[in-house]
Amino acid sequence: DAGVTQSPTHLIKTRGQQVTLRCSPKSGHDTVSWYQQALGQGPQFIFQYYEEEERQRGNFPDRFSGHQFPNYSSELNVNALLLGDSALYLCASSLAPAPKETQYFGPGTRLLVL
Amino acid sequence: AQKVTQAQTEISVVEKEDVTLDCVYETRDTTYYLFWYKQPPSGELVFLIRRNSFDEQNEISGRYSWNFQKSTSSFNFTITASQVVDSAVYFCALSEAKYGGSQGNLIFGKGTKLSVKP
Numbered sequence: 001d002a003g004v005t006q007s008p009t010h011l012i013k014t015r016g017q018q019v020t021l022r023c024s025p026k027s028g029h030d031t032v033s034w035y036q037q038a039l040g041q042g043p044q045f046i047f048q049y050y051e052e053e054e055r056q057r058g059n060f061p062d063r064f065s066g067h068q069f070p071n072y073s074s075e076l077n078v079n080a081l082l083l084g085d086s087a088l089y090l091c092a093s094s095l096a097p098a099p100k101e102t103q104y105f106g107p108g109t110r111l112l113v114l
Numbered sequence: 115a116q117k118v119t120q121a122q123t124e125i126s127v128v129e130k131e132d133v134t135l136d137c138v139y140e141t142r143d144t145t146y147y148l149f150w151y152k153q154p155p156s157g158e159l160v161f162l163i164r165r166n167s168f169d170e171q172n173e174i175s176g177r178y179s180w181n182f183q184k185s186t187s188s189f190n191f192t193i194t195a196s197q198v199v200d201s202a203v204y205f206c207a208l209s210e211a212k213y214g215g216s217q218g219n220l221i222f223g224k225g226t227k228l229s230v231k232p
Binding site: 031033035040041042043044045048055056058088090092094097098099100101102103104105106107108110 | 147166
């Protein structure tokens with residue numbers, strides 16, 4: 001049973017560029033959440049997708065956007081990259097968008113903005 | 115406001131020592147869920163345990179045990195007879211059912227880095 005997968009594993013971009021990160025959820029899961037983890041910090045919630053819609057959003061600017069596809073996979077897009085966007089981006093999937101559901105995480109994408 | 119505090123930034127122990135990682139949380143909800151995750155150097159967060167606010171029974175899983183006390187808003191994690199493979203960053207997280215619009219997202223502490231030396 002495949003777990004959560006993310007691509008790419010590493011990415012280097014320059015300021016002002018745009019980036020797209022991808023996530024495939026664990027088999028049987030229909031909810032995908034994205035988190036940003038800066039070095040030495042805990043993950044911060046970006047947004048959550050369910051039924052191809054953004055259900056919740058954390059305190060992130062509109063430069064961060066996403067999408068969920070009919071097969072439940074998801075993309076995270078970041079426009080106009082800033083140096084401060086350098087971080088580990090984690091995708092998590094769960095059985096439903098409910099607080100009680102355990103979120104299972106992928107290996108993450110390490111983004112470096114120069 | 116909802117918050118998770120892990121006051122211990124780094125802990126270093128020698129193999130076979132017992133170690134306890136502290137977690138204190140704040141929430142206005144009566145229904146909430148607490149989680150512990152392990153993050154090895156590879157970066158992937160590994161789920162360890164989930165506990166709901168109505169279940170204060172302590173849990174033991176092998177060398178791992180968890181002590182949930184609502185009276186002190188704490189959910190501490192103990193590793194007995196630590197091993198080098200336990201070296202990682204450990205995160206405590208909170209998920210609330212009603213307030214703060216945080217239905218389903220996790221609020222993480224800053225993590226505790228555990229180093230187990232042979």
